């Protein structure tokens with residue numbers, strides 16, 4: 001469904017002076033991997049190795065210096081309806097209810113029929129476990145619930161690929177685990193194809209089918225791990241021997257232990 005093919009990114013930091021880019025301005029080098037339809041793949045790697053840059057290129061928000069991104073066989077050349085992105089920051093609009101926040105997203109992505117927007121918003125809020133909270137304003141919801149509204153807004157548009165950039169980074173560890181469990185059930189119900197950036201090895205182990213381990217700088221793919229943990233999964237498994245084995249494998253692959261990634 002998603003193919004990232006030999007992607008490189010050099011930031012054009014010296015463009016104004018007309019000089020060659022500084023050597024450390026290369027953010028990504030020859031990054032390749034695929035995400036199959038319905039798969040959940042995580043990206044982990046030290047801080048600054050280019051994970052957000054990679055997601056922005058996949059979303060069509062940044063140009064690659066070389067290489068290509070394909071969604072369902074189509075090259076991504078700019079922002080695309082087939083790719084939805086959930087950011088770390090809460091992007092809910094405080095003056096709109098949860099329902100209207102999702103409807104607004106649908107209006108933005110071109111769904112003209114008002115009733116269809118309302119129906120889809122209601123169904124997706126139900127899917128993310130927010131039935132009964134449709135008329136709540138963001139200030140009346142917890143951080144985890146607000147992030148679910150953000151996820152619903154992206155899912156309602158039915159993109160082919162959902163990108164999540166540290167979506168739980170602003171939440172405390174306890175809430176992260178709860179929302180992580182919720183993401184598993186949202187994903188199981190929506191059958192979405194998901195690419196997730198996370199700093200948490202536990203989150204990567206709990207959620208992913210496969211884990212792309214990056215090293216930097218410039219960011220390259222160091223390894224792709226097939227997650228051997230069977231499903232169904234939940235945060236209750238954290239600490240089990242199988243779980244520790246997977247996180248241990250990730251840990252030893254990360255270039256500089258303790259920098260950028262945390263358990």
Ligand SMILES: Nc1ncnc2c1ncn2[C@@H]1O[C@H](COP(=O)(O)OP(=O)(O)OP(=O)(O)O)[C@@H](O)[C@H]1O
Nearest residue numbers: 011013027045046047048049050051052053054260
């Ligand atoms: N707009 C930009 N212009 C120039 N350099 C940039 C720009 N955005 C990011 N960079 C640089 O690109 C590199 C990769 O940054 P990026 O934010 O993608 O890393 P990351 O792996 O997501 O980091 P973190 O885990 O800390 O969020 C860094 O060296 C960063 O300074």
